[in-house]
Amino acid sequence: MSSVRSIIKSIIPPLSWESYKGQAGRIGVVGGSENYTGAPYYAGISALRVGCDLVHVFCYPNAATVIKSYSPELIVHPILGPLFTGDSFRLWLQRLHSVVIGPGLGREPTLLNPMADMIQAAKAQDIPIIFDADGLYYLEQHWHLIRGYTKAILTPNIVEFSRLVEWVSGHPTPTLENVHDKAMSLAAALGNVTLVCKGHKDVITNGVEIIMCEEPGSPRRCGGQGDLLSGSLGTFAHWAEQMGNSSQLPDRMTGSMAAALAACCLTRECNRLAFAEHGEKVLCFHGPLIYEAKCLKISGKDKIPKYYVHYAGWNKNWDEWVNETRMLKHNEANLQKQRDLIRQHEAQIKSKKGLKLPTVGGVKRKSEGARKEGEPEHLSNTPLREVEPSPSTASATTSSSAIKRKRPRSDATMESEEEYVSKVEVKIKIPDELKAILVEDLLSITVNHKLVLLPAKVTVKKILEDYVKAKSSAKATTPGKSLLEKGGHENLAEVFGGIHLLRLFVKLGGYLAYTQLNESQMQHLVSCLHEFLRFLVKNAGTYFQKDAYISPAPDPKKKSA
Numbered sequence: 156m157s158s159v160r161s162i163i164k165s166i167i168p169p170l171s172w173e174s175y176k177g178q179a180g181r182i183g184v185v186g187g188s189e190n191y192t193g194a195p196y197y198a199g200i201s202a203l204r205v206g207c208d209l210v211h212v213f214c215y216p217n218a219a220t221v222i223k224s225y226s227p228e229l230i231v232h233p234i235l236g237p238l239f240t241g242d243s244f245r246l247w248l249q250r251l252h253s254v255v256i257g258p259g260l261g262r263e264p265t266l267l268n269p270m271a272d273m274i275q276a277a278k279a280q281d282i283p284i285i286f287d288a289d290g291l292y293y294l295e296q297h298w299h300l301i302r303g304y305t306k307a308i309l310t311p312n313i314v315e316f317s318r319l320v321e322w323v324s325g326h327p328t329p330t331l332e333n334v335h336d337k338a339m340s341l342a343a344a345l346g347n348v349t350l351v352c353k354g355h356k357d358v359i360t361n362g363v364e365i366i367m368c369e370e371p372g373s374p375r376r377c378g379g380q381g382d383l384l385s386g387s388l389g390t391f392a393h394w395a396e397q398m399g400n401s402s403q404l405p406d407r408m409t410g411s412m413a414a415a416l417a418a419c420c421l422t423r424e425c426n427r428l429a430f431a432e433h434g435e436k437v438l439c440f441h442g443p444l445i446y447e448a449k450c451l452k453i454s455g456k457d458k459i460p461k462y463y464v465h466y467a468g469w470n471k472n473w474d475e476w477v478n479e480t481r482m483l484k485h486n487e488a489n490l491q492k493q494r495d496l497i498r499q500h501e502a503q504i505k506s507k508k509g510l511k512l513p514t515v516g517g518v519k520r521k522s523e524g525a526r527k528e529g530e531p532e533h534l535s536n537t538p539l540r541e542v543e544p545s546p547s548t549a550s551a552t553t554s555s556s557a558i559k560r561k562r563p564r565s566d567a568t569m570e571s572e573e574e575y576v577s578k579v580e581v582k583i584k585i586p587d588e589l590k591a592i593l594v595e596d597l598l599s600i601t602v603n604h605k606l607v608l609l610p611a612k613v614t615v616k617k618i619l620e621d622y623v624k625a626k627s628s629a630k631a632t633t634p635g636k637s638l639l640e641k642g643g644h645e646n647l648a649e650v651f652g653g654i655h656l657l658r659l660f661v662k663l664g665g666y667l668a669y670t671q672l673n674e675s676q677m678q679h680l681v682s683c684l685h686e687f688l689r690f691l692v693k694n695a696g697t698y699f700q701k702d703a704y705i706s707p708a709p710d711p712k713k714k715s716a
């Protein structure tokens with residue numbers, strides 16, 4: 156990679172205070188028709204983003220206004236079509252350093268007539284000509300026009316490549332194996348033009364030398380990626396030309412090949428970054444149900460792939476690593492499976508407890524708007540979990556990675572508003588057994604319209620005292636007790652019960668981000684809280700009793716009405 160980087164670097168001209176507008180490149184894009192206005196835009200804008208100064212787009216009149224409205228940076232000439240004159244094109248061409256022919260050009264035979272004229276004019280000017288998309292289609296039957304012109308660069312995808320091979324060799328190509336050899340032969344047959352055969356690995360050759368671009372890229376094959384490549388190549392090809400011998404390329408590597416390598420690496424890296432940012436939409440099992448998720452990271456340690464997923468619409472505290480068995484492709488068959496499971500699950504719960512679940516399997520998303528009146532806040536962004544406790548996840552872990560903070564808390568006085576609002580919440584891992592209790596709590600309140608009996612049979616105070624007793628020999632600290640006492644809320648601790656305490660834990664991570672504790676104090680606190688949660692799990696039967704819920708008395712006003 157380091158040598159690839161140094162090759163690319165060597166063709167990039169240094170910035171200079173002495174340079175004037177246009178020196179970094181004036182690139183032409185020939186393309187843009189009624190059906191395809193996006194392709195010339197993508198090509199033109201990538202040429203600019205790479206670093207050229209000006210881009211001229213030559214298109215059909217009915218595409219011009221559309222392309223102009225995408226970007227004021229592009230200079231658009233609506234000169235193609237029946238009224239095309241070679242003179243008007245040549246006038247502009249004189250100013251250009253390279254030209255990209257094809258993105259969104261279309262294939263109307265009458266519209267393609269002036270192509271030969273344009274190609275000859277660009278050749279006469281001795282500038283790089285990049286052929287892509289419909290430009291390559293035109294070349295299939297007119298390849299003799301570029302034969303021997305070593306500043307021509309062709310960027311076929313695999314389909315375009317096989318068609319070119321067929322036309323030039325005169326033989327049908329039943330298989331697309333041995334792309335290397337075929338590409339070398341084709342480039343040689345075309346008189347050492349540069350070929351960029353795009354695919355899983357991009358093959359770049361001039362018929363003498365061959366290099367590969369194997370940057371990771373992305374598994375998404377959406378349209379337009381080739382336009383990004385051909386447009387950026389327009390700029391790189393000019394730069395390579397401009398740098399000439401001073402670019403110190405490896406032996407036998409031409410400027411066109413170096414430019415092609417740069418454009419391929421750049422496009423693939425952009426693809427990789429976009430994919431890493433947006434991830435792949437998948438479906439993922441979480442407990443008994445399937446949720447829509449996004450795969451953010453893949454790890455192949457020990458040859459067993461693991462996927463880091465984010466559940467769409469849920470708090471990122473639910474993000475987790477899962478193995479392949481829990482992942483499903485996001486397709487209609489699996490979406491149906493998701494719906495079936497929801498139905499089965501609802502029926503099961505109904506028959507078990509006579510409950511009625513809300514909406515789609517109880518799946519409530521953050522995006523579905525604000526919490527409904529009466530709905531407990533603590534569950535408004537909590538996905539439904541497997542109700543049966545899972546032993547593997549029963550214990551709450553404590554590690555330094557569980558604490559995610561924005562910055563050391565040494566100087567709280569210097570904190571800006573932006574820092575304050577962007578704080579990342581402290582991660583408190585609620586064991587699955589307690590999550591199941593929270594889900595039951597949600598259903599009792601929102602679906603069955605129950606209330607929690609107050610004062611609670613087992614109060615917060617009692618729970619904290621139990622904890623102190625249990626831990627006194629181990630000299631454990633008691634989270635919560637001191638908080639309640641200091642805040643003068645001890646009477647509340649004598650009224651509320653276990654479920655209220657548990658609801659507090661859902662929001663606690665967010666609140667703790669705003670305390671002034673330093674890293675090690677915070678780590679200690681989180682460790683104590685996790686220990687306390689394990690204590691709650693152990694005594695869940697006592698602290699979270701089903702009969703803690705009562706039905707509210709009927710409203711006498713409603714009755715009389």
Ligand SMILES: NC(=O)C1=CN([C@@H]2O[C@H](COP(=O)(O)OP(=O)(O)OC[C@H]3O[C@@H](n4cnc5c(N)ncnc54)[C@H](O)[C@@H]3O)[C@@H](O)[C@H]2O)[C@@H](O)CC1
Pocket residue numbers: 190191192193194195257258259260261288289312313314378379381382
């Ligand atoms: N937003 C836009 O305006 C876009 C316009 N585009 C333009 O659309 C026009 C037609 O381009 P097409 O690429 O569709 O050309 P073609 O009409 O030659 O179609 C090639 C066909 O091959 C298929 N194909 C591509 N790669 C393949 C592979 N590796 N294996 C198997 N099949 C494969 C494509 O899906 C397509 O159906 C061109 O002018 C092009 O520039 C594209 O650049 C995409 C974006």
Ligand SMILES: Nc1ncnc2c1ncn2[C@@H]1O[C@H](COP(=O)(O)OP(=O)(O)OP(=O)(O)O)[C@@H](O)[C@H]1O
Pocket residue numbers: 288311312313353354355356357371372373374376377378379380381382383384419422423
């Ligand atoms: N299988 C693949 N894996 C990784 N990257 C790929 C793969 N196939 C193509 N690419 C990359 O995607 C970019 C565009 O190639 P693609 O074959 O999609 O072009 P295209 O079909 O001409 O595009 P367009 O839709 O713009 O006409 C190139 O940079 C290429 O390296």
